Structure formats: C-alpha cells, structure tokens
Amino acid sequence: xxxxxVITAALxxxxxxxxxxxxxxxxxxPQYARVPWxxxxxxxxFDQAQLQRGFQVYKEVCSSCHSLKRVNFRNLAETGGPxxxxxxxxxxxxxxxxxxxxxxxxGQIADRKGNIITRPARASDPILGPYMNEAQARAAxxxxxxxxxxxxxxxxxxxxxxxxxxxxxxxxxxxxxxxxEAGADYxxxxxxxxxxxxxxxxxxxxLIRVADGQKPPGAKACASVERQDGKNDICNPLQSGMNYNSxxxxxxxxxxxxxxxxxVKYAKPKQGDGLTAVPETxxxxxxxxxxxxAWAADPKLEERKRMGMLVMFYLAGLALLLYFAKKRVWxxxxx
Amino acid sequence: MxxxxxxxxxxxLTIAGxxxxxxxxxxxxxxxxxQMNPDASTQALAxxxxxxxxxxxxxxxxxxxxxxxxxxxxxTDAEVxxxxxxxxxxxxxxxxxxxxxxxxxxxxxxxxxxxxxxxxGCIPKGQSLADAKGDYGGWFCPCHGSHYDTAGRIRKGPxxxxxxxxxxxxxxxxxxxxx
Amino acid sequence: xxxxxxxxxxxSRAAKWMDExxxxxxxxxxxxVDFQTPRNLNYMWTFGGILMFMLVIMIVSGLVLSMHYQAxxxxxxxxxxxxxxxxxYGWLLRNIHMVGASMFFLAVYIHxxxxxxxxxxxxxxxxxxxxxVIIYLLMMATAFLGYTLPWGQMSFWGATVITNFFTxxxxxxxxxxxxLLGGYGVTTVTLNRFFSLHxxxxxxxxxxxxxxxxxxxxxxxxxxxGIEIKSKSDSVPMAPFAVMKDLFxxxxxxxxxxxxxxxxxDYLGHADNYVEANPLVTPPHIVPEWYFLPFYAILRxxxxxxxxxxxxxxxxxxxxxxxxxxxxxxxxxxxxxxFKPFLLMFFFTVVAxxxxxxxxxxxxxxxxxxxxxxxxxxxxxxxxxxxGIIETPKLLxxxxxxxxxxxxxxxxxxxxxxxxxxx
Numbered sequence: 001x002x003x004x005x006v007i008t009a010a011l012x013x014x015x016x017x018x019x020x021x022x023x024x025x026x027x028x029x030p031q032y033a034r035v036p037w038x039x040x041x042x043x044x045x046f047d048q049a050q051l052q053r054g055f056q057v058y059k060e061v062c063s064s065c066h067s068l069k070r071v072n073f074r075n076l077a078e079t080g081g082p083x084x085x086x087x088x089x090x091x092x093x094x095x096x097x098x099x100x101x102x103x104x105x106x107g108q109i110a111d112r113k114g115n116i117i118t119r120p121a122r123a124s125d126p127i128l129g130p131y132m133n134e135a136q137a138r139a140a141x142x143x144x145x146x147x148x149x150x151x152x153x154x155x156x157x158x159x160x161x162x163x164x165x166x167x168x169x170x171x172x173x174x175x176x177x178x179x180x181e182a183g184a185d186y187x188x189x190x191x192x193x194x195x196x197x198x199x200x201x202x203x204x205x206x207l208i209r210v211a212d213g214q215k216p217p218g219a220k221a222c223a224s225v226e227r228q229d230g231k232n233d234i235c236n237p238l239q240s241g242m243n244y245n246s247x248x249x250x251x252x253x254x255x256x257x258x259x260x261x262x263x264v265k266y267a268k269p270k271q272g273d274g275l276t277a278v279p280e281t282x283x284x285x286x287x288x289x290x291x292x293x294a295w296a297a298d299p300k301l302e303e304r305k306r307m308g309m310l311v312m313f314y315l316a317g318l319a320l321l322l323y324f325a326k327k328r329v330w331x332x333x334x335x
Numbered sequence: 336m337x338x339x340x341x342x343x344x345x346x347x348l349t350i351a352g353x354x355x356x357x358x359x360x361x362x363x364x365x366x367x368x369x370q371m372n373p374d375a376s377t378q379a380l381a382x383x384x385x386x387x388x389x390x391x392x393x394x395x396x397x398x399x400x401x402x403x404x405x406x407x408x409x410x411t412d413a414e415v416x417x418x419x420x421x422x423x424x425x426x427x428x429x430x431x432x433x434x435x436x437x438x439x440x441x442x443x444x445x446x447x448x449x450x451x452x453x454x455x456g457c458i459p460k461g462q463s464l465a466d467a468k469g470d471y472g473g474w475f476c477p478c479h480g481s482h483y484d485t486a487g488r489i490r491k492g493p494x495x496x497x498x499x500x501x502x503x504x505x506x507x508x509x510x511x512x513x514x
Numbered sequence: 515x516x517x518x519x520x521x522x523x524x525x526s527r528a529a530k531w532m533d534e535x536x537x538x539x540x541x542x543x544x545x546x547v548d549f550q551t552p553r554n555l556n557y558m559w560t561f562g563g564i565l566m567f568m569l570v571i572m573i574v575s576g577l578v579l580s581m582h583y584q585a586x587x588x589x590x591x592x593x594x595x596x597x598x599x600x601x602x603y604g605w606l607l608r609n610i611h612m613v614g615a616s617m618f619f620l621a622v623y624i625h626x627x628x629x630x631x632x633x634x635x636x637x638x639x640x641x642x643x644x645x646x647v648i649i650y651l652l653m654m655a656t657a658f659l660g661y662t663l664p665w666g667q668m669s670f671w672g673a674t675v676i677t678n679f680f681t682x683x684x685x686x687x688x689x690x691x692x693x694l695l696g697g698y699g700v701t702t703v704t705l706n707r708f709f710s711l712h713x714x715x716x717x718x719x720x721x722x723x724x725x726x727x728x729x730x731x732x733x734x735x736x737x738x739x740g741i742e743i744k745s746k747s748d749s750v751p752m753a754p755f756a757v758m759k760d761l762f763x764x765x766x767x768x769x770x771x772x773x774x775x776x777x778x779x780d781y782l783g784h785a786d787n788y789v790e791a792n793p794l795v796t797p798p799h800i801v802p803e804w805y806f807l808p809f810y811a812i813l814r815x816x817x818x819x820x821x822x823x824x825x826x827x828x829x830x831x832x833x834x835x836x837x838x839x840x841x842x843x844x845x846x847x848x849x850x851x852x853f854k855p856f857l858l859m860f861f862f863t864v865v866a867x868x869x870x871x872x873x874x875x876x877x878x879x880x881x882x883x884x885x886x887x888x889x890x891x892x893x894x895x896x897x898x899x900x901x902g903i904i905e906t907p908k909l910l911x912x913x914x915x916x917x918x919x920x921x922x923x924x925x926x927x928x929x930x931x932x933x934x935x936x937x
Binding site: 076322325 | 348349351352353355356361375379380487
C-alpha cells in the first residue's frame with residue numbers, strides 16, 4: 001500500500017508540472033485550448049446569462065438546420081438552467097418555427113398541397129428542427145446530416161496524441177480535476193476553427209507547412225496532408241462545397257462557418273440587473289452557444305455537483321471515523 | 336474501564352462509525368424510492384389547456400386529461416335552469432352538489448366533468464347530439480343504467496356519486512386549464 | 515462447515531423458535547461473526563466484501579433503471595435520455611449503474627491479482643478459484659449485454675463485432691450467430707433478448723457467489739504468508755476485526771466510486787455512445803469498455819480470425835488451469851523470489867495490453883500486442899510450471915502469529931501442495 005501511494009504521489013507531481021495539453025507528432029494534429037468554462041470542476045455551475053445568450057444563438061443560427069429534440073421547452077424553465085420563467089418557456093414554444101406534426105381533427109396528416117399538418121409547440125413538446133427525418137436532412141444539405149445537438153457536447157471528445165509513458169499522469173490529472181469538458185472544448189474549437197486553407201510547399205516529396213500570412217510561389221492549398229513513411233506526402237485539396245476547419249476530422253466540413261462577429265445581437269444589460277456586457281464576437285457567440293449546449297446535454301449538472309460535494313464530504317468524514325474505529329478495535333490485540 | 340476488559344463490547348468509535356454508515360445507507364435509499372413517482376415528463380402532461388371557442392351553446396366536447404375523458408359542455412339556459420332548480424332531496428349524492436359548486440362564477444353555462452361513471456368506470460353517453468342523455472337531460476351510462484342530470488349529478492341508477500369535477504380554471508374567457 | 519463451534523445464543527423466544535426450525539441466524543452468526551479469519555490479512559482481502567456490495571448495488575440500481583427502460587431500437591436511446599433528464603434522480607441512478615460496472619471490474623481485477631500473488635488458487639482452494647473464474651466470465655457477459663442497451667454507436671458496433679466472433683467457429687458458426695442475433699445483424703430483436711439476458715445473469719452470478727463463499731468458508735481464507743491457521747492465536751473472529759477493516763476499505767472504495775459518479779461520470783466511457791446507433795455509419799475506432807481492452811488486444815494480435823477468437827477466450831480459460839500449472843509448494847509470492855518479478859511483469863503485461871487494446875491495430879501497436887500476448891500465455895503455460903520447480907523459496911514463518919509478531923522463520927516450507935490440513 002505504501003509503495004502504491006508513493007507512486008501515485010510521484011505521478012501527480014509529474015502531471016502537475018505539465019499544465020498544457022501538447023499534441024505530439026509533426027505539428028499536424030490540432031491543439032485544443034481548454035476553455036475555462038464556468039461549469040467545469042468541483043464547483044461547476046452554469047452562468048444563466050450565458051445560457052440565455054447561447055439559446056438565442058442556437059435559435060437564430062443553429063436551429064435552421066439542427067434539432068434539439070431530446071430537450072423540451074419546459075426544460076428552459078427548470079432550476080439549474082437558463083432561468084426562463086414558465087411563461088417565457090411557453091412563449092418560446094408557441095413561437096417556435098418548427099411546429100409539431102400532428103394530424104388535424106379530421107385525422108389528416110397533410111393538407112391538399114402535401115404539406116405536413118402541424119400545430120404550434122407547447123412547453124411539454126421537444127425543440128424540433130426543420131427536418132422530418134434523416135433522409136430529408138441529407139437531401140437538403142448535399143448528403144451531409146446536421147446532427148441533433150441535444151447531447152453533442154457529450155458525443156464529442158478530444159484525442160490527444162501522447163507517448164505511452166504520459167498516459168498515467170494525464171489520466172490522473174483528468175480524473176482529479178473531473179475534466180468532462182472535452183466535448184465543449186472541441187465544439188468551441190470547431191466553431192472558431194474556420195480559417196483559410198493552409199499552404200504547403202513541396203520539398204523532396206514532403207509537404208512543409210507555410211507559416212500563416214505568407215504566400216511563397218508554388219505553394220499549394222491543402223485541407224489535409226497524408227504522410228506515410230517511405231512514400232511521398234499526399235495533398236488533399238478542399239473539395240467543392242466543403243469548408244476548411246482546423247479542428248474537424250479531415251479538416252473538411254460540410255457546414256459553412258455559422259458564426260461571425262455580431263451575427264447575433266445580444267440585449268444590452270440594463271442598469272442594476274447585475275449583468276455585464278459581453279463583446280458580440282464570433283468567439284463569444286461560440287462560447288455562449290457551447291455553454292448552452294453543454295447545459296442541454298447535462299441539465300442536471302448543477303444538482304449533480306452540489307449533491308456530489310455533500311456526498312464527498314460525508315464519505316470523507318465516514319472514512320475517517322471508520323479508520324479510527326478500526327484502529328481502536330485492532331488495538332485490543334497485538335498486531 | 337469495562338470496555339478495556341471485554342473485547343466483545345463495542346466501543347464508542349465503532350458505534351459512531353456504524354451509525355454514520357447506517358445513516359448514509361438510509362439516506363441513499365430515498366432516490367431509489369422516489370424514482371417511481373411520476374417523472375417530469377408525466378408531470379408536464381398532468382395539466383392540459385382546452386380552447387373553448389369551437390364549442391357552441393348546446394354542444395359538448397370530450398378532451399383527454401391524465402388519460403381520462405373530460406366532458407366539457409356549453410349548457411343551454413334551459414339546462415342551467417333545470418340544474419339550478421333541482422331540490423336537494425332529489426339528489427342521492429348531496430356533497431357539494433349545488434350547481435354553483437360545480438361551475439365557475441360568471442361562467443355557469445360551462446360544465447367540466449370527468450367522464451367516468453362513478454359506478455364501475457364506463458364512459459357515459461350524452462356528449463354528441465344524437466346520444467341518449469337519460470331521463471334528466473344530462474348523461475346516461477349504458478353499462479348499468481345510471482342517469483346523470485344537466486349538472487352531471489347522479490339521479491337514478493347504481494352509481495353512488497356525482498360525476499367528478501376536476502380541478503380547473505379559466506386562464507382566459509375562452510380557455511380553461513385542467514389540472 | 516469447518517468452523518463448527520458457533521457461540522450463537524438466541525436472544526429472544528422468537529429467535530429461539532426460529533432457530534429450532536430454520537437456523538438462518540445461527541448460520542449467519544457462525545459464518546460472518548464467529549468465523550475465524552487469519553489475523554494477518556491486509557487490505558487486499560477487503561475486495562471480496564467490496565464485490566458483494568457492488569453486486570447488490572448493481573442489481574438494485576439496474577432494477578430501478580429497468581422500470582424506465584424500453585428495449586427497442588426506436589425507443590432505447592430516448593429512454594436513456596428520459597432517465598437522465600426526467601426521471602426523479604434518474605441521472606443519479608444511471609450514473610451509479612454505469613460507473614458501478616467499471617468499479618465492479620476494478621474490484622474484481624484487484625481481487626484476482628490478490629489471488630495470483632498470494633497463491634490463493636492452490637490446494638485446497640482450486641474449486642474456489644474456478645468458481646471465481648466462472649463469476650468473472652458471467653460478469654463479462656453481463657457487462658457486454660448491458661453495454662448494448664443504451665443503443666449508442668459503440669453499443670451497436672461493439673455488439674456487431676462480438677457477435678461476429680461466433681462466425682469464426684467452423685461449420686456451425688454462421689448458424690449459431692444467426693441464432694444468437696435472431697436475425698442477420700444486430701437489430702431490435704437482438705436488443706430485446708440482450709435486455710432479458712442482462713436481467714437474468716446477475717442472479718446467476720449471485721448463485722455462483724453463494725457457492726464461492728461456501729467453498730471459501732469450507733477451507734478457510736488464505737493469508738499474505740500463505741500458511742494455514744494452526745492455532746487459536748493465528749486467527750481473529752470476523753466480527754469485529756475483519757468487519758471493521760472491510761467497512762473502512764469499503765468507505766475508501768466508495769469515495770473513489772462517488773468521485774466518478776458525481777464529477778467524472780463519462781470519463782470511463784466513450785463519447786461515441788452518445789451518438790444514436792446507426793447501422794450505416796461505422797465509427798472510426800470501435801473499442802470496448804476499458805475492462806475488456808486487454809482481451810481485445812489479444813484478439814487483434816493474432817492474424818487469423820479463428821485464432822484471435824481462440825486466443826481471446828483462451829486467455830480467460832487458462833485461468834482455470836492455474837492451480838495445476840503452478841507447481842510451487844509455496845503459496846505466497848512474498849516467499850517466491852523468482853516467481854514474484856515475473857508475476858509483477860504479468861500485471862504490467864495486462865495493463866500494457868489494455869493500453870494497446872485502445873489503440874488502432876496498426877504498426878508498432880500490433881508488434882507490441884504480439885510481444886505482450888506472447889508473454890501472457892508464456893507466463894501461464896511455461897513460467898508457472900517451470901518456476902515452481904527450479905525456484906528456491908524463502909524461509910516461511912513458523913506460523914501466522916510469528917509472521918505478525920515478527921519472530922524467526924521455519925525450517926521447511928509447509929502446506930501448499932501437501933494434503934489439506936485438518937483443523
């Protein structure tokens with residue numbers, strides 16, 4: 001046991017000394033910034049104002065293609081969430097563009113023109129997107145499927161290239177800090193990752209990346225580069241209809257950059273409402289919508305961490321008590 | 336000290352430890368019990384709003400609330416009069432049986448009832464214009480012949496109680512929220 | 515049972531009445547209060563109790579989750595989301611069950627490592643050990659079935675990969691696979707029967723656990739010195755000594771469990787399982803849960819399909835033969851200076867195979883998987899038989915009391931392969 005605790009201590013010390021997540025390898029793998037989310041860690045909580053801004057971004061930008069169908073409008077009014085009132089949640093439902101398909105009183109599912117008959121959403125209804133099914137979504141998006149965003153921050157992760165001997169200390173660090181925000185970090189990196197296609201120059205069969213801002217003659221624009229030992233590097237140019245993204249797998253994404261500076265106009269905070277103004281930048285929009293989606297994926301986060309704190313303190317106290325009780329019991333005999 | 340000589344007697348620390356563990360165990364049971372209570376999605380559907388505009392005087396509609404039919408009738412003046420003028424002695428079930436106790440003030444023409452016979456649970460007839468309404472102009476249960484009047488009160492037959500009035504309120508002049 | 519002098523005294527008339535008709539209290543007293551346990555047990559011996567606790571937790575949490583689950587390919591993913599969002603404390607119950615599976619395996623691996631290190635599989639505990647391997651196999655089956663239930667991408671594709679194993683069996687393989695699946699691929703039919711079996715197996719495990727405890731109590735526990743109890747001073751009654759130690763060990767274990775449940779519930783899982791299963795889209799890397807990774811590495815290390823499946827199952831089945839593969843007359847690795855480093859290397863091998871199982875089967879990863887797979891089997895099939903014969907063990911202590919109180923060693927090693935001692 002002593003030996004194990006010494007090893008653990010050593011690993012912790014090792015990991016504490018290496019704060020940033022470096023990607024090993026030739027520099028091709030993207031690096032992911034760990035955004036200081038308010039909902040991260042032991043005392044994580046959601047910033048209600050941020051969630052409301054995030055909902056606004058989702059509504060005005062993302063909902064034109066992406067559904068949020070595991071979330072109901074009534075969830076917007078629950079504790080631990082954006083903090084809307086029940087009436088606001090009801091109103092959001094009633095004015096939602098994508099209504100609920102439901103046969104009318106005569107039992108018809110479509111009108112004479114072939115449009116599906118729908119009714120306005122209620123608070124108890126899910127937040128639907130524009131498409132009835134996967135096939136319709138793909139047909140409208142060149143074969144690409146805009147995924148449902150209800151659990152997107154849990155459905156994505158970050159794979160960090162690291163040598164095998166770094167695995168234990170990095171694992172321990174993630175476990176001790178309760179790092180569960182890889183999906184959120186990925187989403188933020190993706191939304192802010194729309195950049196010009198990088199340029200490469202060719203030297204002896206190898207492609208060398210050109211520094212940003214420079215344009216040497218003969219440089220090629222490659223969305224991604226395939227490197228194999230013993231063979232020439234292969235340049236994959238950007239396909240037509242695709243967009244370059246520094247953090248998307250393969251670097252070519254069907255979705256055009258959804259966010260730009262000021263694409264969503266936030267309400268100005270009023271005197272005395274305790275809110276601070278935030279810049280209307282693409283990065284801010286990305287953080288806000290990511291925080292909102294992190295809530296959408298995990299609406300019980302605040303309750304979970306709050307209960308967790310009580311449980312951990314209780315267990316620590318209990319373990320201490322039982323330790324001394326055990327010692328007392330065993331003190332009765334020589335051992 | 337007696338405890339030092341008797342190794343079988345539990346000392347304070349042991350008792351404290353076991354008790355603390357026991358309390359933790361007992362508290363932990365609560366979520367396992369509470370999870371069987373109606374969840375948030377069920378509770379969200381526990382109330383429903385009905386728009387009354389399409390219901391003309393003399394007409395009735397049937398809504399669904401918590402899985403049960405709800406009769407909503409827009410009574411004619413004659414039906415309201417008949418209900419108000421019934422003497423209490425004619426009513427087998429007199430608990431809160433006055434017509435005014437079964438309707439909302441200023442909206443006496445509207446009658447909202449749970450459409451389940453209080454005898455053995457069948458759905459009485461009387462909602463559509465062609466239906467038999469029984470001897471008292473209200474509803475008639477075909478299963479065992481209970482007759483309900485224009486206020487949904489039992490008058491004749493085996494049913495022991497008046498049709499239940501669910502909790503409801505007018506959220507606007509033309510909309511009610513049941514539950 | 516060997517420990518026959520029960521000091522149980524019924525405390526009330528009702529208790530006495532029951533004792534004359536069905537002596538459950540007497541049996542419980544004899545087996546869990548009076549039971550003589552070696553006084554030198556260390557914390558590695560707390561994991562049996564921890565595993566019983568985990569089995570109860572998993573059954574109870576699984577039971578309540580099954581009240582809200584729907585085993586259909588159309589409804590399963592949504593049902594899980596309903597549990598996470600709407601069911602009262604649903605998020606907590608689901609985290610307890612999901613993290614609990616990992617904690618269950620963590621405990622069982624430590625428990626097995628204890629058995630290997632201290633020679634707990636040696637006579638007269640061979641049946642006890644084999645029952646343990648059976649429990650382990652049932653746990654693996656239960657966990658595999660359970661993982662398909664959320665119907666995420668990993669659920670579906672993991673099930674596809676595992677059920678495909680059976681096609682490797684010559685002649686009857688395709689038929690067996692079709693029978694298992696109820697169709698030509700993993701479908702809603704498969705999901706439904708997997709749910710049914712997942713509900714069943716834990717109760718089978720509970721039954722085998724009863725046999726496991728019975729076998730244990732019949733021969734008595736092993737201990738870090740690997741020598742049998744010889745006198746009263748070698749042992750202490752289970753209550754309060756072992757009970758208080760077990761409770762403390764359990765509290766520490768539950769702290770780690772709670773940390774994951776509340777602060778890192780998805781850490782041990784895979785992000786792809788939050789994507790609903792899609793039979794037309796294969797995820798870039800199909801990986802099982804961490805506790806299967808060493809066997810997954812062994813499977814992919816062998817180039818032939820049938821060979822890989824045989825090696826994977828062989829890696830578990832070989833455990834059953836350990837009592838006979840190990841020829842040493844000494845139980846505990848504490849006194850086996852040649853065996854001990856090779857055993858520690860074996861533990862490292864399992865961890866290394868676990869790491870490799872999570873990597874793509876390419877390049878250096880495949881090479882190292884083969885190296886470690888070779889060592890895995892060589893350890894059991896070559897080293898265990900040979901080392902027992904050529905090794906010179908250290909001097910064993912005269913008795914457990916001596917080992918604890920620090921007196922000198924004995925002249926000859928006692929016990930392991932010799933006839934079971936009478937008490």
